[in-house]
Amino acid sequence: MDLRQLSYFVAVAEEGQFTRASVRVSVAQPAVSAQVRRLERELGEALFRRDQRAVILTEAGEALLPHARAALAAAERGRDTIASLRGMLRGRLRIGVSRPVDRRLAQALGEFHRLHPAIEILFTEQHNEPLIEAVANGDVDAAAVGMAGQELPRQVRARVIAVEPLVVVAHPSHPLSRRKTIALRGLREQPIITLTHGSGLRAVLESACGKAGFAPRVTAEASELGSLVELAAEGLGVAILPRSAAVQGDLAVLELTRPRLKRRTALVWNQANSTPAGRAFLSLADKRLPPPRR
Numbered sequence: 001m002d003l004r005q006l007s008y009f010v011a012v013a014e015e016g017q018f019t020r021a022s023v024r025v026s027v028a029q030p031a032v033s034a035q036v037r038r039l040e041r042e043l044g045e046a047l048f049r050r051d052q053r054a055v056i057l058t059e060a061g062e063a064l065l066p067h068a069r070a071a072l073a074a075a076e077r078g079r080d081t082i083a084s085l086r087g088m089l090r091g092r093l094r095i096g097v098s099r100p101v102d103r104r105l106a107q108a109l110g111e112f113h114r115l116h117p118a119i120e121i122l123f124t125e126q127h128n129e130p131l132i133e134a135v136a137n138g139d140v141d142a143a144a145v146g147m148a149g150q151e152l153p154r155q156v157r158a159r160v161i162a163v164e165p166l167v168v169v170a171h172p173s174h175p176l177s178r179r180k181t182i183a184l185r186g187l188r189e190q191p192i193i194t195l196t197h198g199s200g201l202r203a204v205l206e207s208a209c210g211k212a213g214f215a216p217r218v219t220a221e222a223s224e225l226g227s228l229v230e231l232a233a234e235g236l237g238v239a240i241l242p243r244s245a246a247v248q249g250d251l252a253v254l255e256l257t258r259p260r261l262k263r264r265t266a267l268v269w270n271q272a273n274s275t276p277a278g279r280a281f282l283s284l285a286d287k288r289l290p291p292p293r294r
Contacts, residue, residue, distance in 0.1 A: 003075055005039040006068040008032045009047060013065055016054045073138060077275050093277040094122045096131040096143035098200060100225055100245065102162060102265060105144050108288040112281055119277050127198035127223075132156060135270050141278030142285070146200020147264040148207060155272040161289040162265040164242045166204070168254040169228075171235045177252035184212050184258060191219035191237030193228050201225075201263060205240055208261055 011021035012032065022029040040047050045060035057065065076091065095109065113121060124131075124140070128150075134140040136153040144161070152158060168187070170176045176190070187209075194216070195201045202221075209216045220236045222228055228239040232251055242263045246253050267289060269282055 001039060001042055003072065005035050006071055008035045009039055009061075010065065010068050010072060012036060012048065012055060013057055013061065016056075018055065070138075081276055090118045091275060091277045092120045092122055093275075093281055094124070094140045095281070096124045096126060096134060096140045096145075098128050098131060098143070098145045098265075099125055100242075101125075102144055102289075104161075104289055108281075108285055111288065112284055115284070116277070116280060119280075127196070128200045128203070129198040132268060135268050138270055138273040141275055142267055142269040142281060144265055144267055146204070147266045148200050148203035150203065152268065155270050156268055157271045158266040158268045160264050160266045160291055161285075162263075163292045164244060164263045164265075166201075166240055166256055166261040166263055167243050167246050168238050168240055168256050169232050169246050169251040170238045170254070171232060172250060172252055173235070174238065174252065176238065176254060179254055181255040181257050184208055184256060184261070185214075187216070187238065187240075188212075188214045190217065192216045193220045193222070193231045193237045193239040194218055195225070195228070196221045196223050199223075201241065204261055204263065208259060 008021065008025060008027070011024045012018055015021040015024060018029050018033055018036075022032045025032065036047065043060065043064070046058050047061035047064060048055040049058055079091075093112065095105075097105065109121060109123075113119075124134075126134075128145045128148075131140065131143040131145050132150075132152065135143050136156050147158065147160065168176070168182055176182060176186075192205075194205055205216055220231050222231065225241050225245040228241050229245065229251065231237070232239040240256065240261075243253075267282075267285055269278065274282075
């Protein structure tokens with residue numbers, strides 16, 4: 001078993017076809033097929049079920065896939081580390097973010113690119129839970145996520161980089177629109193628009209409502225903050241969102257009190273599994289993304 005065989009195996013598993021896999025690795029299809037068959041003979045197990053349309057991982061293939069990915073990632077980190085010893089920072093920086101994108105994070109990435117133009121920056125947007133899992137697995141170097149008091153995996157570290165109050169927005173014709181403030185308990189019977197499960201905002205809302213003795217009456221949910229504003233503007237309910245997201249549209253904005261809820265954004269990284277590019281970015285982030293003032 002060698003890295004070439006593993007790379008071909010992973011390509012076929014992810015592409016679902018030998019033809020697309022051969023294009024991805026820039027090798028003729030017969031050579032890819034031959035190396036995968038050789039790997040199967042060495043392991044004594046079939047890794048794929050083949051038919052005319054696609055190939056599907058067998059149970060043995062499913063078991064091998066995460067180990068193959070880990071081996072390839074470790075080899076890539078090793079190459080990048082040796083290159084960095086020669087003063088040639090190279091490789092990939094994999095950054096995740098839970099929307100919206102913090103302007104300072106974008107500026108830090110811009111500065112990082114100017115300092116290290118040979119590094120490819122891969123940017124992904126997801127909710128908190130999959131991003132934290134990706135950091136824990138070493139699939140992402142660092143991520144900006146919403147913190148809601150959740151327990152992090154043992155190897156993951158976090159540093160708060162932004163704190164913003166949450167507010168309630170409502171259509172101008174809504175009965176609550178005449179108010180300036182509202183206690184969280186005042187939303188007990190209100191239809192609420194919020195983000196989908198897995199987001200920090202949803203976790204903050206459900207945790208706070210639970211402590212206040214009720215479950216939020218969620219009548220609509222979306223994956224982006226902008227969609228919450230649009231749904232509130234159509235009168236589907238009231239939305240709870242960060243103050244900076246409430247500037248869109250002609251909506252009434254109420255300060256949320258008792259308790260005052262806040263959205264905390266943190267930079268998370270894997271202390272036990274970092275790349276040279278990841279360490280360089282974290283060093284820059286220490287300077288460009290300081291913790292908020294108390």
